[in-house]
Amino acid sequence: MAGKIPRSFIDDLLARTDIVDLIDGKVGLKKAGKDYQACCPFHNEKSPSFTVSQDKQFYHCFGCGAHGNAISFMMEFEKLEFVDAIEELAGMLNLDVPRENASNQGPQVSTEQKRSDYELMMHVAKFYQHQLKHHAKSSQVIEYLKGRGLSGETAKQFMIGYAPSEWDSVCKTFAKNQDSKKQLLELKLASEKTAGRQFDFFRDRLMFPIRDKRGRVIAFGGRVMNSDDNGPKYLNSPETRIFHKGFELYGLYEAKQANKKLDQILVVEGYMDVVALAEKGINYAVAALGTATTPEHIHTLFRTTDRIICCYDGDRAGRDAAWRALENALPYLNHGKALEFVFLPDGEDPDSLVQKEGREAFELRYDDATDFSAYLFDRLAQEINLTTDAGKSKLLQQALPLIEKVPSDFYQENLLEKLARLIGRTRAQLQKKINTPKQQQGLAKKFKVTPMRRAIGLLLQHPELATEVPFQPELGQMDVPGIKLFIQLQQSALNKQITTAQLLEQFRETPEYAPLAKLATWQHQVNSESLVGEFKSTFNFIEDQCLNLRLESLLIKEKTQGLSKAEKQEYSLLTLALKGK
Template sequence: MAGRIPRDFIDDLIARSDIVEIVDSRVRLKKAGKNYQACCPFHNEKSPSFTVSQDKQFYHCFGCGAHGNVISFLMEFDRLEFPEAVEELAQFHAVDVPREQGSANSFSPEKKQQRQSDYELMEQVARFFAHQLKHHANGAKAIDYLKQRGLSGEVVKNFGIGYAPPEWDSALAAFGKTPELQQQLLDLKIITQNDNGRRFDFFRDRIMFPIRDKRGRVIGFGGRVLEGDNGPKYLNSPETRIFHKGHELYGLYQLKQALRSPNQTMVVEGYMDVVALAQFGIHYAVASLGTATTAEQIQSLFRTAPKLICCYDGDRAGREAAWRALQNALPYVKDGVEMQFVFLPDGEDPDTLIRQIGLEAFEQKLQQDSIPLSQFLFDYLLKNHHVRTDEGKAALKADAEQYINQVPGENQKEVLGEKLRKALREGGYSNDLKKDLLDANRPKIKLSSYSGAPLKNTLSPVRSMLKLLIENPTLAVECPEVQPNLLNSELFAGLPLLVEVHRFCLDRPNHKSAQVIEAFREHPQGKFLARLLVDTNSSDDESINNLFKQHQVRVFTDCFSKLIDLQLKSRLEELLTKSTVSGLNEAEKQELRALTLQQN
């Protein structure tokens, strides 16, 4: 797919990396038998429960459950997205990250150098604006304004707030020494150009808010007029080659610096709201850069915390913005996340409200006045449909289902479906009945214990085979008689995943556990596979490890035999039932005789 980092490169990067070296550079590790230990960096603890396996290139915390490979660790510890973690690891190994052909994110060395120069220039401009706040003749006016808004010097410094002087060419004179630099300033919208070709500063006489990406690089600016001045209240950087409004959130970098594992995030409308809330101790607020909250922004927020609060004005524009945010969020409402909406009184915004009522009352208001996604969705739909008539009910059902069907979380979807049935006043719950029947007919397979085997196996045969394949991917090649694709996926829960992992291990017999886990990172069952690797059986004694490997082969093949046996019994039962109801054809009679003889 265009835009992706090639899988082979990621596999090679993981293979050449030593997770112990990467983790130890950030968390001090101590040798503990075959593995390494430390106090977990992802939760507070006094005794170490965080273990790093050099053999499996995998980490796991027995306290909080955090686990993964070297890329997962960089994502969690350094608070990076997946592509950024790959880039960080590639930089450690002094290699460039390739992109598949046709990728919009694929850069030549010249373009990479250009982007690096852009980031450096934007950082210099941000420092220039911060310097002007303190040293320009009009800086005192800007400082007085910030003080009137109740901002401390500490929060101003933390967010890098500055001041753009009123002169037409302050930034141009400071940074546009050559035609090439002027063109770069123009490209990054630090300066602009009129129809006569005259160039001048884009931001003038404004409070400046640097916009940073998730890695802390300045990519754009928001400029706010001083109280009583003319012009638009906020002026934002236009789109540039490094700034895309719909992908970024103001304050997200500062949020991640302040809170390692936030319980919730809150999206508000203005930069000053974010800064003022931080001043009062609310560090989980971000702003959506003057646009409706986009799908990309919502994805980023759900990855940051499981709960998202959308805080908008209570007027019509605020509710329409909330509705657009809800529509963008539906495809990402998986089980385990929560989205709520809060509408402020007329004339109020988070900045003014928290200064009026204080932190405790403001957070209490968030809790008391928040509207769950399900309620907001149906409140909005019921305003557009009258359910007094059958036609109105049909229209509501059709409209609601197009939204409900976008939701990936099964439990979330069930809650919304229940809400719809109540709105329609339906008495029957056929979906619940179907679910109960499905659960009742799902085979529950238990695996008998093996005498003397070191593997404590309380898992189903399918899950056992998955666990063994991930721990030892070479089993796929070592056991050619095991062919999961021959089994009936309707009989065994999880079989399609087993077939997929088995095929992957067959195609890549030299892959290690961490590489298999990485290949399935984006898979719907990727986290489940990673958890299977956590409960390992390892020893410092090589002879014990060899013995365990022999048992792995035995358990792997015996599990497959058990599944084959269960499938044959199921087919026998099917043929016996059919023979008493509708009769069998000649081929089925022969199959029944063969199966009966085999069972006897």
């Protein structure tokens, strides 16, 4: 995998991207004073409450609270991950995304190389589609699809094709020179046992192109159509420089194309399950690619929908898959997120069952879905005797670490309540054993504007204020809440011309991001004429607070240990400074 994207490149990307042009091209903005407005693209509203600031390069919705910079907008609007959003913005500007070097990394892949890879994969997908209709065996393949209940429309929607039975159809078509031969091998479209003699990786299989969140073909899944064939029933592309199976979900792109808003997503186990369900009108199913449902899968799904329904076989393997999905989902179960499980009758899978009973009957099964909290305790209690103290102790030992992972305090309390009933304790007793910090909840629930928050908020929204007060990094050593963050922001703002969007981006994925994002949208009610004066007076108050704290610590040390010569001099200077104020 490539290294991290350099911070300098992200800053430069945000500097080059005009957020007004970006959002206007996707939503449509109207001038409103010095800012721009539109109806929010993230929730339904009749009058515009979505504001975009050109000065700050920042957007904010006063209705639903959505906010962020150009990268955040691409992540939310296009449902992209952080790296994908950066690559998309970079592509608009024809920039290569650099990566920081690391000793364990291979050569860097350029944007041009990736673009070539995606183009080749799409050409091969269309080649397979063409073979489905024109190969000598096409009538047999089409009859197989019809026998599985699939229409031509569904086959087209999912770009289903056929990999010819010949050994080298893809190689003959696309291996024009040494570079293209190498590319076919690197993308696992061809194999080579003897140097220089290539053959197709997929042969005589029904082909399912795997598309990423942006619709680009990144891999393939191939299924045999004759149970007597040698080899595995399903053959998936190995990982390549553009395909990492733990991050991708088959059918997610198609589901987003078919639904303006995904109220729920059904997670199933195979390609045929996804397409068979879509054929019956259940066009919101996805499948993991030959792996368990990973944390990255869950993160992607919960960015797309609030309700995940995992639909597995009722056998041991299906229940094990459900448990792995549950374990990986716990850290993502925030307020309003639902995770449920549907287990099918023995011998049935979604494909076979939806063929038998149709869409309505199949969707009725969701009414009996098992909530994640019920499944968690059902699973843990399977091999534990809860009539004994030893069994209750074991359940407590196994359940608490899992409950601690859940970020929603509501869900945590619900889980603790259920656990308390099972082991004969009270929730209050168990609550003491939980150690889940909620650093940002206080700020989210009650936003009190302290002098430090005022200073940070003004500096964040108006980085040019950094030059209006002296830069004193030594203040960062004081034990004053927020002072280190203030110094860090001031230092970043002093180094170069920077926007609110760029400043905030430096704190993404840190505990400070949420409170800073709130301060970035805070309505400070300070007019432009009074801005510098307000900032200076607030800074002076904080500076006095730091100096008084240092003076107090020196006084205590003088009485207990005595002061050194340098400390005595510092004490005198501090006294004079504070008197002068």
